[in-house]
Amino acid sequence: MVQMVLYSRKRLPVSIQTFVKWIFWISLNGFCTHQALAFQHEILIGYGSGKEVEQSHHNQGLVVSAKLHRFYPIDDTLLPSLDGTLANLYADTKKHKHLLVAACTYALRAFFFKPNEHTLRPYVQASLGPALLSAHTLGNRTQGSLIAVQTTLETGIEIGRGAPNLDVNLRLIHYCNIGLFHPNQGINLLPIISIGYQF
Amino acid sequence: MSIKMLFSIVCLTLLPISTYAQHGIYVTLGGGIAKQSGLPNALDVGALHAHSSLLSAYRFGLGYNHDISLQWGIGLDMAYAHYGNETYHYAYTKTHVYSRSLEFLAMTQIHLEAWDLLVKLGGIRHTVRVTGHDAQAMQTQIDGEIAMGLAYNMNAHFGFIIDLAHIFGQEIEAFDSLRNKTPSLNTFLIGLRYRF
Numbered sequence: 001m002v003q004m005v006l007y008s009r010k011r012l013p014v015s016i017q018t019f020v021k022w023i024f025w026i027s028l029n030g031f032c033t034h035q036a037l038a039f040q041h042e043i044l045i046g047y048g049s050g051k052e053v054e055q056s057h058h059n060q061g062l063v064v065s066a067k068l069h070r071f072y073p074i075d076d077t078l079l080p081s082l083d084g085t086l087a088n089l090y091a092d093t094k095k096h097k098h099l100l101v102a103a104c105t106y107a108l109r110a111f112f113f114k115p116n117e118h119t120l121r122p123y124v125q126a127s128l129g130p131a132l133l134s135a136h137t138l139g140n141r142t143q144g145s146l147i148a149v150q151t152t153l154e155t156g157i158e159i160g161r162g163a164p165n166l167d168v169n170l171r172l173i174h175y176c177n178i179g180l181f182h183p184n185q186g187i188n189l190l191p192i193i194s195i196g197y198q199f
Numbered sequence: 200m201s202i203k204m205l206f207s208i209v210c211l212t213l214l215p216i217s218t219y220a221q222h223g224i225y226v227t228l229g230g231g232i233a234k235q236s237g238l239p240n241a242l243d244v245g246a247l248h249a250h251s252s253l254l255s256a257y258r259f260g261l262g263y264n265h266d267i268s269l270q271w272g273i274g275l276d277m278a279y280a281h282y283g284n285e286t287y288h289y290a291y292t293k294t295h296v297y298s299r300s301l302e303f304l305a306m307t308q309i310h311l312e313a314w315d316l317l318v319k320l321g322g323i324r325h326t327v328r329v330t331g332h333d334a335q336a337m338q339t340q341i342d343g344e345i346a347m348g349l350a351y352n353m354n355a356h357f358g359f360i361i362d363l364a365h366i367f368g369q370e371i372e373a374f375d376s377l378r379n380k381t382p383s384l385n386t387f388l389i390g391l392r393y394r395f
Contacts, residue, residue: 054337054339074265075222075265075266076222076223077222077223077224078222078263078265108263110223110224110263111224112223112224112395113395124224124261124263126275153277
């Protein structure tokens, strides 16, 4: 572990200093590779189809994602990782029918039980990170910029002990620009069913 | 180490330690009272009178708690909730106004023996529905929410919870001017929490 000394011109109240140091140590742990996990990488291939939220058209598409890097576990049941996603989306409208998205997100996977002790490991996962869109509009939904934020909410189950393992995953994907650009109508693909291979 | 820092550390160690502090996923189910504020008066919309249903709220929650120490945990709380039911009575028809939300809250809790004190803060996707006589298209806004709660842990898994929450909204003069506006909400919920 690398130790850094924090300097500040203005002395912060004691309780805030302690809080800042806690956040620093937790974040630093998050960037250290943990080799004790049975697998380090995962590839998921999924297909999603569903009605766009508050719209009359449907979106569908193929989504390929991967766990590019697993960080040190935050605790017994919470594992952070860096995920990459490629999505090829279609809308059943006359115009603006196609969208390609590439995203890199920080994901937190929370297991219901300690993952090292069970063959079947149900989990929920959330991820957030920047995404690059190939077009401003999909169907009737327009984003003000090609740069967006991808947010996912996922649930699934990992199957197996040691590598390789299987992962069955159900997720929702949301693209928006969190109000940084106008318009910010949001693009959704829900639900997506994926099968993953962990190695 | 300054005397102030040392004193703070000693005070923290003297806090009663919860035997139930742990990391993990939890689910909550609660019901109770929700009051939508900022809705128009009955006379303003031409109704004879209006009333609120008393027990008109329920909330399903899913969250994760990570204990930084034996006394202090932080986490995320997500929930789907139905709040409020305001009914406006006309001569032969009615108008119903209710709110639904998807909530994403940052949570912190302090463990005190078998009790947990919770504070939540975050944003919600707030949808207000007006149906019946004054039916309008759904309005959805992102609103802020602040909540406080108290949990009593019966054992390592089950606990009772009480939640008080305020969701920020706007004043609504009339139903036909509902565009981009959602009412504010005050809720009081009682429920159960199960920790895995």
